[in-house]
Amino acid sequence: MEQILNIALPKGRLGNQVYEMFAKAGFPCPAVLEKSRKLIFENEERTLRYFWVKPSDVWTYVERGAADIGVAGKDILLEYQPDVYELLDLNVGRCRMAVAAKAGFYDDRRRKLRVATKFARIAQTYYASLGRDIDIIPLNGSIEIAPILGLSDVIVDIVETGATLRENNLEVVETVVPISARLIANKASYEFKRSQILKLYEELARQVEEETP
């Protein structure tokens, strides 16, 4: 008998989109989409258990084996570098990690660059690759106001449409890395629930290929 496959999905719009892909791949659990405060849903017949978690926590559930598989953004994987398999780019939740600054910003290389960000490791790695000396200013939200208030010279953050940046008179200076949602798996689960995980992987890979122009 197959063991229950535990799947951690990121709460929110991306999670719903990803669930549809999973259901289409033959891993349905209709209760997931019901409007309720429940966070855990089970489809006993299909030996599946889904749970909604905060997007930035998905990797923790997967790395520690509470979830066998999950969906996490590439930004989170780059920032936290969890010890998990990154099996598939699901080609959804596409955006980019970018450097943004006040319109007309000039990077004076004689000065240390002050970078406000939620993604300290990504920013460090990026600027290290350019040989640029920086001062990281860690923030947890409203990053866009940092350059406006003079707290930082630039920000490194996720940019989807760029609307928030424009509204705050900021513009993208450089793209650091493209971002999308990834299917991740726990390394031990991959061995013990191999056939279920590979079946899901293959079905999702087929969907991604069909959707790719």
Added chain:
Amino acid sequence: MEQERTLSYEEQITERLRSLYRCYGYSPFKMSKFEEYDLYAQNKDFLVSDNVITFTDRSGKLMALKPDVTLSIVRASRPGQAEPEKVYYNENVYRVARGSEGFRELLQTGLECIGPVDDYHIAEVLTLAAESLGLISEERVLVLSHLDAVTKALDAAQVSGETRQALLEAMRAKNLQGLLTICRTAGAAPEGAAMLEALVKFSGAPRQVLAELEAFPLLAQERRALAGLLDALEAAGHGEMLRLDFSVIPDLNYYAGIVFRGFVGGVPDSVLSGGQYDKLITKLGKSGGAIGFAVYLDLLERLGPEEGYDVDLVLLRDADADVLTLQQTVRTLTSQGLSVRVCRHIPEKLRYRQTARLQGKEVRILGTDSEYRPSEGQTGKSGL
């Protein structure tokens, strides 16, 4: 049996592993808790974590609480022997555990075979790794890889050092799309890129994977080596638990040849890892080869059965109970294999199977399964 009751699950496993390693002629290796920091500073990449607890001893030497065992064993090994040295250990190491900020003391057991290592020794160490997993759980998997196959594919791809690192990261994460993108953007040679793709794509049932790799004549030597090992492990009855997977890639500066990782059901991480580390031997100025593995006992903490009770029997006594009678009663009960706690009041969170009271020279059972918890007023009354 009584010893099994008092040992924790990890301790029971440790004892079984020690006895397994002794059976194969491995000798115990005991080492100091401290080593000179230099040993670790020069081989930082070999360590699981490069954070080390250091202190200065009275002679001014910078010392470290050992974060690793293998380095110490290799340093103490005698080069130029006709036969490899075979040792096993059971030691605490001090590391920053993954995902945590602070240092932890972690119990680790394992074995090392150092010197002129040949095919027999490799098969023996792999067999012991498989049997170690078997002693821990019935649900187990041993994943094998051959690092030379990975190195040859990388060489054939003809890419720069930075790209090699990126490719290795993609392989470790089984990130096939990432690997193909890197190959494409870096202009990797097609033959190497095809080999790398195959090494990520094919994993699982060993014979099947080896058959897939027949398409690459450059990897024939590694295929033969793996096939030979599979023959040996299958003959020893471990075929079912084996997988081939080239995402097992420890640091290439130290490891080459056969590497492996072991999993048991119920533990979300690999509980065993090892391989051939000939390059470390050379780095430390010695000659010959080496293979070994470590079992991470701290990960087994939650595997054992939950202890339902702290004590079998709570024996309630009156304040004026006769000490000699009490002592004699406890001796009789413990000789029957029961654990007994004598007390006047039952501690609040104590979990016990039975409660009894000594009346005269007789033990009268009052209740079972923690159901009897006398109130403060009741305790000590003789008429219960």
